[in-house]
Amino acid sequence: MEVRILGPVEPPVPPKPAQILAVLAVECGKIVPVDRLIDLIWGERPPPQARKSLQVHISSLRRAGLPVEHRAAGYVLVARPQDVDLHAFRQLVAHAQDTAELKIKAELLKEALRLWRGTPVVFAQTLDVQRLAAAEAWVDAELALGRHAELIDPLGVFVAEYPLAERLRGQLMTALARAGRRADAMRVFRETRRVLVDELGVEPGEQLQQLYRDVLEGARDTRRNYLPRDAGDFTGRVRELDRLLTGDGGVWWIEGPAGVGKTALAVHAAHRLAERYPDGQLFVDLHSPSGALDALLRAMDVPSERIPESPEERAALWRAQVGGRRVVIVLDGVTSVSQVRPLLPGSPGCLTLITSRSRLCGLEGVHRIPLDVLGDDEAVTLLARILGDDRVGAEPDQATEVARLCGYLPLAVRITGARLAGRAHWPVSKLVRRLADERSRLDELVADDLAVRSSLELTYRALDEDVRRAYRMFGFLGLPELPSYLWAHLLDEDVLDQLVDARLLDVTGSARYRMHELVRLHARELAEAEDPRHDREDLVRRAVIAALSTVDGLTEQLFLAVPRMQDSLGVLATAARPADKDAWFAREESVLTKLVERAAELGLAATASQLAEVLVFAWFGLRNRYEAWERTHTAALEAVWRTGDVRLEAVLRCSLGQMHYKRDNLVEARSWFDTAQTLFVGLNDKHGEAVAMNGIGMVCRDLGEYPCALEALGRARELLAGNDPEGVAHALYGIGSVERELGRDEQALDTLHEAEAAYRKAKSRRGEALAARGVGLVHRARGELDLAEEHVVRAHEMVAGTGDELLGCYTAQAWAKVLLRKGDLDPARELLTTALNGCRDVGDRFGEALVRRTLGEWRLAGGDYAGARHVLTEALTSWTDLGLHLWRARTLRDLGAAHACSGDVAGADRCWDEAAALFARLGTRESGEVPQWSARWPPLGTLAVS
Structure with a gap:
């Protein structure tokens, strides 16, 4: 159990026991004599029953689970020192004193100071001295690391707590002066003198007075600090910042997309490095190299009349001005290497920080720092620093959702934080609701002069027209990624790479392109404003055709209540087959699902339906991908409703019925099949009616409604005869399984053998295996165990060749049950264990219950x-x-x-x-x-x- 005494005692106990616990914790592991405890707790006038009271209080500590033990001479807290915050504090301070590495020293001392939560209930004055010494040591380490601006606020808090600590006040003056706030530093000195004279009747010490003279002298010096204000809420970028702060100067190229925080990082680093580069901290927002040189020369106090006209002479003068000096220069918004070359100092002692949205090359000896969006925790932390911990803490889930809707883009998070900060009456959840609408999200991401849309516009307008068009097309597709089997049919690779160079696209492995969510919304917005509707729809239609060219070649025959309606789908199959089909679909499922939804959203009902149905037979139905199955078909069905295509509606309803059937939602499956059957009858579509009747029959069979099942399956068999061998086989299997349940064994065997032959004719190995299993179940029910084993083993071996792991679980269960009847318990258990794990992995509730x-x-x-x-x-x-x-x-x-x-x-x-x-x-x-x-x-x- 942890014991905390650096503030209110934890775990919480009443006041007197808390004092006793605190004393024992200070002496953790050591015996504290009874008399000393009484003196420390009650002072010079203890109550008459002090020993008895002490025992009572000790008992209450034990009841609270605290390991306080009685020894001959007194009491002891039996705990490890690291479990008491005071001792953890002292260990961290000792480790900090032993290390010479400034960064580690600062981190250890900061961690030690975090353990303090308030005033201790015992030995407050003594312990406070230790805290003050640790704080002063921590500030020294931070100052040595150049973290002046970050120290100002925490130093102010410490000074308020220790108003008479001259050294702390001197450290605050130093931090202010080094951050360029000399007037504030001098104000601190004057305030310090007033406090010391009023409280102690003494003047500040010589060391503080000398510091004041140094600051006063520095105020008369013309320091060239032209940096924008450092962001007080700067968040994240720990690794990148560490590289900049520990580097040896030179040229650093910070690249990343709009709004990712390139300028914030460069300015923050430049402020932190100001002491290392005392001859100037310069900042230029680049428009042209000539104008930039003019600004830099003026910043170095070169009079206007001395600045040459020609860019070459200006560049030479600039290099002469910084020769031998230590200057940090931030060149913000670079768009080309030609902008940069004239501005680079010749002096090795200078540091140049370049920010650019472009991924440029051709500049020698450059250190590159690519920036991406913040991590999810960092984005929430940034929001809390802008908005306040209280508001974010009150709605943590909503704050996380705001960060997600902002795509973790720092500019977007900063805008949302500013909007909420300016509207104290808004809960965070209100902005979540406003950001949730994709069509208006960019409108919400505006606060005063900050806007995600305008930031992206700068990059977009600098592109060539063909690249801008590709940008609009990519965004309009609305896909999370664009894999090669899609973009190869739609967009030119060289153009896509130009978008990558402009940081509007990212490229991932296997030639896949990805666009940030907010960038995609901007690109889609432009496409809808600038491109004709028929061009946009044609783009999505071509994307679906490109997907079908790959996916349609991956379809397989399934044993389904609803066989595939071949006449409704065109077979393309022109793309090469992936080597690992499962891995390919696992990677592509989200893209293909979104593509169906996008086509449906645009009203391309037939196109969306076609891809959705093919995916059932290529992936969804094979691996029980129910969520994607339902998403694609629901989207396609909504599009079909708008067009009034009754046949397509019936087809999709059949497929959704099958999805619910496989999920064991039998009543809901029946409803979908019934409606589909009614629609097919109205269309006089005999084949469609039969397909729906097959589904109804299988549902009725599982529900135990056998007369209904036989009627529906018999009707399906009759309608499908002569034109759909696989559909006939499905109906025969269903009829045979019903006859088996009713005890009509001879009829069941005949029907199931007929189903097996029909499946074989249709070249459906899955169906053939399932029918063979059904034959085995009949023989098992009759007690003909050798025959039963022969058929179920054959079924199991056939399934192994299809890769259908779920059907393999069912054949394994059937085989195990035959072995069980024969008394072969060990091999039966092995088969059942494998089958149970397989059913559980794919969420097959029926199979799991059966096993x-x-x-x-x-x-x-x-x-x-x-x-x-x-x-x-x-x-x-x-x-x-x-x-x-x-x-x-x-x-x-x-x-x-x-x-x-x-x-x-x-x-x-x-x-x-x-x-x-x-x-x-x-x-x-x-x-x-x-x-x-x-x-x-x-x-x-x-x-x-x-």
């Missing part, structure tokens, strides 16, 4: 009745959540067996009664087996798991 139930049967077979009850109860909860009555009944039957074998006859009867009622209502094969259960699983008897 859990089988694991319960495995425990039952092995005599672990308590374990079986636990696992089966978990599976039962899942079936209840899914609304699947047949599987709930089967699990209740097994759970009853576990109760019976444990000797819990009442528990077994409860489970079996409910299971029997469900089987009877559903009319499944198990309804005829009910009378055998009690004989099959007698209490503590031999098991024969079914």
